[in-house]
Amino acid sequence: MILASSIVSRIESALDAEGFSQYEFDEDFKPAINYAQDWITQLYSRVLGEKKFSEENLRELSYVRVWKTSIYGRIDFDAPDMGGELWSILAVYPECEVVGSENPPLIPLSSLSYPTDYTYLSSYYSALKSTVEKVNENRKNPFTKGNEKITGELKSYSYTSFMDYNSIVKEIEVQPSTGARQTVAVCYLLKPTDITASTDYVLFPQSMMAIIVDKALNFISWKQGDRTNLDGVTDKDVQALITLTT
Amino acid sequence: MRWREVIYDIHTSLNQQYDDADISLVQTSYWCSVAANRLLSQHIDKRDSGAFVAAYYNLQVLIDTTNDYKYFVLPENIFDFDKDDGVEYLSYSSTTDDCLPMFTGVKFTRTSAAAAERLYWTEEEKPSPSNPYFYRLKDKIYLLGLESITSPPLEGGFYQTIPAYVIDLDDEFPFPDELITVLQRYTFDFGRFVLSLPKDNTNDGASGQQVTQLPKMNEVQNDINNE
Numbered sequence: 001m002i003l004a005s006s007i008v009s010r011i012e013s014a015l016d017a018e019g020f021s022q023y024e025f026d027e028d029f030k031p032a033i034n035y036a037q038d039w040i041t042q043l044y045s046r047v048l049g050e051k052k053f054s055e056e057n058l059r060e061l062s063y064v065r066v067w068k069t070s071i072y073g074r075i076d077f078d079a080p081d082m083g084g085e086l087w088s089i090l091a092v093y094p095e096c097e098v099v100g101s102e103n104p105p106l107i108p109l110s111s112l113s114y115p116t117d118y119t120y121l122s123s124y125y126s127a128l129k130s131t132v133e134k135v136n137e138n139r140k141n142p143f144t145k146g147n148e149k150i151t152g153e154l155k156s157y158s159y160t161s162f163m164d165y166n167s168i169v170k171e172i173e174v175q176p177s178t179g180a181r182q183t184v185a186v187c188y189l190l191k192p193t194d195i196t197a198s199t200d201y202v203l204f205p206q207s208m209m210a211i212i213v214d215k216a217l218n219f220i221s222w223k224q225g226d227r228t229n230l231d232g233v234t235d236k237d238v239q240a241l242i243t244l245t246t
Numbered sequence: 247m248r249w250r251e252v253i254y255d256i257h258t259s260l261n262q263q264y265d266d267a268d269i270s271l272v273q274t275s276y277w278c279s280v281a282a283n284r285l286l287s288q289h290i291d292k293r294d295s296g297a298f299v300a301a302y303y304n305l306q307v308l309i310d311t312t313n314d315y316k317y318f319v320l321p322e323n324i325f326d327f328d329k330d331d332g333v334e335y336l337s338y339s340s341t342t343d344d345c346l347p348m349f350t351g352v353k354f355t356r357t358s359a360a361a362a363e364r365l366y367w368t369e370e371e372k373p374s375p376s377n378p379y380f381y382r383l384k385d386k387i388y389l390l391g392l393e394s395i396t397s398p399p400l401e402g403g404f405y406q407t408i409p410a411y412v413i414d415l416d417d418e419f420p421f422p423d424e425l426i427t428v429l430q431r432y433t434f435d436f437g438r439f440v441l442s443l444p445k446d447n448t449n450d451g452a453s454g455q456q457v458t459q460l461p462k463m464n465e466v467q468n469d470i471n472n473e
Binding site: 142143144145150151152153154156 | 272
């Protein structure tokens with residue numbers, strides 16, 4: 001986590017604006033930092049999908065929670081259960097071992113999740129991401145992930161991302177179906193929340209300070225007019241950092 | 247050596263070629279089995295050894311209700327060697343109090359459905375309980391000569407093929423250890439072939455992608471001959 005005020009200090013230093021009131025937190029720094037966050041989130045969304053970026057760099061935003069599958073073997077991924085807005089799913093672990101409540105509350109089978117009752121311990125399986133086109137074809141192909149033909153240790157799972165199956169909730173489907181009320185752990189990233197004050201934290205690791213500062217400065221440079229020196233310098237820095245980190 | 251070591255070794259090596267390689271463990275297992283079956287059949291063909299004979303001691307004889315032929319179903323897939331040599335031996339004990347092993351009892355002689363007719367022409371060759379024959383039709387072994395007696399349990403030794411998939415990776419991998427290196431290279435060739443194919447699912451606007459050089463498949467026979 002990075003304290004917003006430390007980012008502001010760096011930005012002020014780069015702008016040579018320490019002690020001046022030319023730049024205001026609410027009008028300049030806050031939107032610039034939030035813009036930098038959004039920009040980085042969007043950028044890394046793509047590289048995460050291509051498996052070119054390590055989730056270790058986003059550890060403050062990474063969570064593993066346990067869900068129970070519905071009667072259809074699906075997982076209802078409800079935002080309040082997750083603790084924020086979902087950014088990306090990193091992994092799905094079927095057939096997981098859990099620790100926690102021995103007597104979880106009785107809930108209707110049609111209801112889905114009670115993630116706070118269990119803590120993920122381990123699993124021998126990781127479901128691989130499948131596409132909505134391939135998921136059905138793969139069911140009978142023993143060589144593809146998520147097929148139903150191979151059992152035992154060579155069994156593999158796949159999952160498809162959120163889909164609205166019933167106009168109520170969006171669910172993740174795991175193939176082959178684990179059946180109803182099975183424990184499935186989901187490792188996911190939450191979107192970083194916008195900062196509102198200089199005492200807030202930006203939920204990226206300290207190692208990403210440089211790119212956040214550069215991108216925030218880049219945002220501020222737009223307001224300075226066309227093609228200022230700051231625009232060119234920060235743009236170049238950001239490109240270099242992106243190349244190095246992805 | 248167990249399946250686990252053999253398959254994971256090859257699988258890990260294959261997936262190290264590209265970090266995005268998506269070769270499943272099942273695929274590797276299947277390639278291993280295909281390659282191992284070819285190598286094993288050549289190995290058995292060359293060596294007079296009982297290392298890969300799987301013996302079954304209580305094969306139950308059944309009667310085909312459509313024609314009253316006696317037969318039993320092969321317990322597993324076997325190698326289709328010339329003249330049904332995938333069946334190493336087939337026998338039964340003619341006496342119930344015989345202390346000798348069953349395989350020292352009456353042995354079955356191999357024939358074929360087409361050639362069996364000639365056997366009935368001479369008394370010396372005619373199928374009988376003391377001179378029984380067998381022939382194979384698909385996964386069934388038909389028996390000649392036992393028509394007049396109550397069918398005894400049989401003992402048979404077979405050269406079984408390696409199954410395409412294994413349920414328990416801790417099972418013994420039925421393959422000669424000294425040929426593991428050949429199996430690895432042979433299986434790598436399968437993987438290299440797949441990994442060298444052009445990616446036709448990449449919608450990058452490029453056309454005419456050429457495979458630079460398909461790897462040459464090793465002549466396994468050479469490897470075996472050079473043992």
